[in-house]
Amino acid sequence: MIPQRIERPHDKYEKLLAAARGMGVMPTAVVHPCDPVSLESALAAAESNLIAPVLVGPEAKIRATADKAGCDIAGLPLVDAAHSHDAAARAVALVREGSVQALMKGSLHTDELMGAVVARDTGIRTARRISHCFVMDIPGYDQALIITDAAVNIAPSLEEKVDIVQNAIDLARALQFDEVRVAILSAMETVNPKVGSTIEAAALCKMADRGQITGAVLDGPLALDNAINEEAARIKGIHSPVAGRANVLVVPDLEAGNMLAKSLSFLAGADAAGIVLGARVPIILTSRADSLLTRLASCAVAVLLAEARRKDAAKAII
Structure with missing residues (x-):
């Protein structure tokens, strides 16, 4: 059925x-x-x-x-x-x-x-990398949630992810988010040299600290649960403006993003508006x-x- x-x-x-x-x-x-x-x-x-x-x-x-x-x-x-x-x-x-x-x-x-x-x-x-964002309306989540990139960039490099993140931030600001809180997702919330996405997440956050990415507060690596659920973040002992309250999710690659967005749509009844940026x-x-x-x-x-x-x-x- x-x-x-x-x-x-x-x-x-x-x-x-x-x-x-x-x-x-x-x-x-x-x-x-x-x-x-x-x-x-x-x-x-x-x-x-x-x-x-x-x-x-x-x-x-x-x-x-x-x-x-x-x-x-x-x-x-x-x-x-x-x-x-x-x-x-x-x-x-x-x-x-x-x-x-x-x-x-x-x-x-x-x-x-x-x-x-x-x-x-x-x-x-343009000079920017072209990327895709879903703007998700999810039952039970108190704000619109941007997911990137789930449709254009298959396995983006760190350099390409800088543009993907900045495109998403610019979109969130255009949509008049009160504060843009970006979670760089991985399978875990600690940096592990064996998991490349955790290293890239840490690098992106440091790049934001140095002004190479602007307009938002970033945190990562974060697992999905402690990115969007404050209780999960509390249990893991993660304290940041983003943990548990993210409104932009940056996924490691297209496969992860596509599965996340479709899971939300077909299992959680979410709707996904799509836009290409860059x-x-x-x-x-x-x-x-x-x-x-x-x-x-x-x-x-x-x-x-x-x-x-x-x-x-x-x-x-x-």
């Missing part, structure tokens, strides 16, 4: 949506929206005053999808593309020319979209298995991130 999800209030996502709706709609290229879920998601985000969709993909397929799903796309701009790879390239070109401020994945594989994003001469990379614009990743609210939350996260970047750019000019 497939476990049934329990209906519950989603107060954390509702707060994100309320904050994002005050920022104004964000022009967003929706890449290859050729199935009902991705097209309906884009329209729902538009109706929620989050994004202004620009549909990018094979025109005939998009219109056939709209007819089948009963969606009215008459008023939306549509950029024709030959196929999914071409749609990704054309969407990235819209970013480069300043026509859109975000990308939203439709019915193409993530690798196809990211291939266009990271293309050497035509992509939209490119010139936010990249909204949704899954066909996501609820509509989760898909809207992913858009809200992108809106808040884009607004925070605009404010930072304005400060730099001043």
